[in-house]
Amino acid sequence: MTQLEKPTSPLFANLDDLEEQARQHLDLASYDFVAGGAGAEQTLRANREAFKKITIMPRVLTGIKEADTSMNLLGQRLSMPLYVTPMANHGVVHSLAEVGSARGAKKAGALFVAPTGSNKTMEEIAAAIKDSPRWFQLYLNKDPEVNKQLLQRAKKAGYSAIVLTVDLPVLGIRDRNVRNSFMLSKDLHRSSVSSERYIAATRSLQSLTTGIKDDLSWDDYEWTRKHTTLPVLVKGILSPEDAEEAAKRKVPAIVVSNHGGRQLDTGFGAIEALRPIVERVKGNTRILFDSGIRRGTDVFKALALGAEAVGVGRPxxxxxxxxxxxxxxxxxxxxxxxxxxxxxxxxxxRLGDITPEYVRLP
Ligand SMILES: Cc1cc2nc3c(=O)[nH]c(=O)nc-3n(C[C@H](O)[C@H](O)[C@H](O)COP(=O)(O)O)c2cc1C
Incomplete structure (x- = not known):
């Protein structure tokens, strides 16, 4: 094999192949819990389809010899513009749960975002990746005391930012979980909040979200910001109007995302939301992106369209x-x-050189 054909990993040729390996390895309900989307999964498919419709325009004879992917993100030094997006219940697929994923992120020099719905406590996750960059994703609880505790614990455990997820006032209806009667196994619980009385101690996904605040508004954002000294990002924005409001309120960064197609079905590919948002906010808030990233070309396209870094989920x-x-x-x-x-x-x-001129939109 020549050097040019060297695989990037000895474990898989690409992330679609990896998914196929995982499908064969996991039981159907666990695989479907991760892979699935809401409803007829139109949004889920649109996330991939939209990337395929964007093409790349290369420049040649540039004299460039190396590409540098390192960057600073809100004060964190990272080896790549990629982070592990917050996902609940890593324990469904591996007993190390979020501790295993966080260690992997640390090894790669990437940022890890720990979810509220983790199966290990946020302190266990933090202890596993001492000195490595980490943020905490927050689902606001109906009980403000629970939220205050989570924010205090996150700060104490060394998380350097809060990612407030705002696209889950209710859980999307995920047909695969319904079909499989998916339940979390007995030994998996919401470790960071499990001691709280407002989190139902049942194992169905629907009831696990009953503690989540279901009438979120911008006042809740302001409340969160008031109760922590950490920067509070907003995850789950798709409309330029919402992005503009975030910028007006000086939200330090927003994550353009449709939750990987798991919430509202018959939506569009999340990448389609990026350019209109970037144009609307005019640099007044930083922009991250997730939903459908599977290839280096996808990362490149998202950066070209104005994202500073991208989150990777299911892979x-x-x-x-x-x-x-x-x-x-x-x-x-x-x-x-x-x-x-x-x-x-x-x-x-350099990452900063990846401008909109490199891509052609449909
Ligand atoms: C199994 C699973 C659990 C998730 N749980 C959360 C969560 O607790 N909080 C959150 O903000 N997003 C959650 N998400 C959404 C991801 O953060 C992200 O938006 C999405 O996975 C990105 O799409 P991708 O999987 O195509 O990369 C979850 C996604 C998956 C696949």
């Missing part, structure tokens, strides 16, 4: 399911290697 859980922490590191390093390859082929040496 991380496939890597964890099959190979534990090593698998998570392999997924992130694979995407980074693919990104480097695209940057070299498209002629951009």
């Amino acid at each position: 991380v859980l496939w890597g964890l399911a099959l190979y534990g922490a090593e698998g998570v590191a392999a997924v992130l390093e694979h995407l980074r290697a693919e990104l480097v390859n695209v940057m070299r082929l498209a002629g951009s040496a």
Whole structure:
């Protein structure tokens, strides 16, 4: 094999192959819990389809010899513009749960975002990746005392930002989970909040979300900001109007995302939301992106359209399911290697050089 054909990971050729390996390895209900989306899964499919319709315009004869993927994100030094997006219940696919994924992120030099709905406590996760960059994703609870405690614990455990998820006033209806009568196994619980009386001690997904505040408004954002000294990001914005409101309120960063197609069905591909939002906010808030990232070309396109960094979801859980922490590191390093390859082929040496001129929209 020549050097040019060297695989980016010995474990898989690409992340679709990895998903297929994971499908064969996991039981159907667990695989479907991760892979599935809401309703007829139109939004889920649109996330991938939209990326395919965007094409890349390369520059040549640039004299570039190397591509640098390192960056600073809200004060954190990262080896790549990729982070593990918050996902509840990593324990469905591997006993190490979020601790395994966090270790993998650390190994790859990537940021880990710990979910409220983790199966390990936020302190256990933090202890596993001492000195490594980490943020905490918050689902606001109906009980403000629970929220105050979570915010205090996150700060104490060294999380450097709060990611407030706002696209889950209620859980999307996920047909695969209904079909499989999906239940969390007895030994998996919501570790960070399980001691709280407002989290129902049952195992169905629907009842696990009963503690979540179901009438979120901008006042809740302001409340959260008032109760922590950490920066509070907003995850789950798609409309330019909402993005503009976030910028007006000086939200430090927003995550353009449709929750990986798991919430509102018959939506559009999340990547389609990016450019209109970037144009509307005019640099007044930083922009991150997730939903459908599977290739280095996807990362490149999202950066070209104005995202500063991108979150990776399901592929991380496939890597964890099959190979534990090593698998998570392999997924992130694979995407980074693919990104480097695209940057070299498209002629951009640094992340900051990846501008809209490199892509053609449909
Ligand atoms: C199994 C699973 C659990 C998730 N749980 C959460 C969560 O607790 N909080 C949250 O903000 N987003 C959650 N998400 C959404 C992700 O953060 C992200 O938006 C989505 O997975 C990105 O799409 P991708 O999987 O195509 O990369 C979850 C996604 C998956 C697949």
